[in-house]
Every structure is written in structure tokens, then in C-alpha cells.
Amino acid sequence: MGAAALAAGFVGLAYLDIVARAIPPHKRGSYTAYRVLGGQGVMALAVGFLVSHILAHPERFPYPGNYLLIFTVAWALMVSGVVAFSMIKEPADMEVRPRSRLKTYLFELFLIVKRDHNYRRYLVTMALRACEGLAIPFYIVYARFNLGMPEAAAGIFLIAGTISTVPAAIFWGKLADRFGNRIVIILSCLASLAAPLLALAIVALESWGAFDGEVFRFGLFGAQASVSVQSALVWVVAPIFILVRVAAVGGMIGFVNYVMDSAPGRRRPLYLGISTSQGGILMLAMPALGGAIIDAGEKFLGGAGYGMVFAAAAAAVGCAAIVARGLSEPRSGLPRG
Secondary structure, eight states: OHHHHHHHHHHHHHHHHHHHHHSOGGGHHHHHHHHHIIIIIIHHHHHHHHHHHHHHOTTTSOTTHHHHHHHHHHHHHHHHHHHHHHTSOOOOOSSOOOOOOHHHHHHHHHHHHHHOHHHHHHHHHHHHHGGGGGTGGGHHHHHHHTSOOOTHHHHHHHHHHHHHHHHHHHHHHHHHHHHOHHHHHHHHHHHHHHHHHHHHHHHHHHHTTTTOSSEEEEEETTEEEEEEHHHHHHHHHHHHHHHHHHHHHHHHHHHHHHHHHHSOGGGHHHHHHHHHHHHHHHHHHHHHHHHHHHHHHHHHSSSOHHHHHHHHHHHHHHHHHHHHTTOOOSSTTOOOO
């Protein structure tokens, strides 16, 4: 995993720089949307069902042959992607940077952050938005251990989130192409904000005893109806994972494409490098910090840890949406939204 992450860091910058030169700004939203749609939507569903089928039939796919088959399929798909990308004709880079020493390079990074006020606002927005990572790993933990949901519910939530990737990718891609990536960043922040707010509402309902008992009874068209509490909880909790996925797709399209639109061509790799490095560090740190908040809340405040981490995530992401409104739209002629 470490080798894969390290390689992705080197490859990612080169890949994004080629995309910035090969795909026109008004088509990058759709390009990223189709990429997400195929890889994280259709292909993820297909592979998910394939993996489930292989692992669910050990009599046909005994260990270790089952994992060997899974790894082989993954390798074949990745090689196919490399072969396809190798067929791209890379546009000539007319603004090649001269080679510089590490000290000069680091000083240039410092000047970029210091002088480019809009990019600095972008980094603040990105950092605040990354605080959604405080809560995301713990939605399923809370549902499993506090609400008593069965382990099988995790699969339902995963499928619901994956299926929502398809319409989300189309929506965000078309929105980015027509109105720019600034509005995508703002709206995806609002979608991300809705997830911890819904989780906080569920925490409040749980504290009031709304999920006590085994069935809900209610009147429907003059008749009495009932539904099990566990079944109802699936429908209550699933939208959290849908919102997380929808917001993630919007963030993937909006944040990366915004840098490609706004960064000067000669310094684009530097801008991308700063933002991706910041994102990687925060992605690693936020879940650990969220776990520490939950532990502290459970230990010192009598079980308030989940509410605290959901509230912290909501406050930070809400601030991200506010800060993002001050971003400029790099594509001239587009409405600010």
C-alpha cells in the first residue's frame, strides 16, 4: 500500500499536467465525470459483485486461489489502463520549467502561497473540507455499535453509495463544464455538510429513545402499519453514505479541475503538488484525530464522542462552503453562482 501511494504521488502530477494540456477547460468536468462513472461507478459495482461471488463460494474458489484470482483481475484491469493511456498523444509543453535546486524550489512554493491570495483561499477551503474525514470512517462504526445494526448493513450502505456515484458524476461534470468548478466546490461542500448534520439528527433521536423497541407502528390511509426498527434504520442511515459519495465525486471534479483552470501554465505542477500534498497529509491525519475526539468524548463526557466528532466535521465543512464563495472563477464569462 505504501509503494502504491508513493507511486501515485509521482504519477498523479504528471497525469494531471497532461490532462490540463490535452483536455480543454470547458470539457474537463465531463472528462473527469466519465472517468469516475466508469471506474468508481460501473466498474466498482461489477468488481464488487465479482469479489463477493468469489469469496462467497469457497468450494469453487478455495484459498489461496480465490485471492490469487482477485489480484490477477486487478492487475489485468490496471495494465489495461496503462496501455490505454500510453496511446495518448501528449501535447507539446510550450512552457517547460528550467531545472532548479531544492532550496530554490521550496522558496518558490513559499512565494506562491504568500502572493497568490486566491490560491491561499483555495487551500484554506480544501483544508476545511478535508475535515469531513473526521467523521466519515465512524458513520458505520456508530451505526454498528450504537444503533445495533447488523454487519450486513455495511454492504447495503456501500452499494447505495456506489450506485449514487453514477448520477453524481454526470451532474457534477455537466455543472463544471457549464458554470465552472467554483460552483461545484461550493455545492459539493454543502452536500458534504448535509452528511454530518443528518448524523447529528440521528444521534439526537437515539438519545431521545426514538429507536428503542423492535417495531415502529403508525397509521397509513386509515389502517395501522408497522415496520421493524432495524429496517427503518437502514433507510434513515443510508442517505449519509449517499451524501458522502455524492460530495466526494463533486470534490474530486471541482477541486482538481479548479487548480488546472487557475494555475499559471508554467507553475501548474507546483500548484498541483502543493494541493495534493496538503490533501494527502490531511487525509491521513483526520481519521486519527476523529478517533481521538470520540475516545475523549466517550471517556470524559459520558458517551458524547460521536456527537462531538459529527458536530466538528459539520462546523468545518460549513466554513469551507463559506470560504469557497470568495474564490474567483478562473474561466472568464462564466457566472459566479
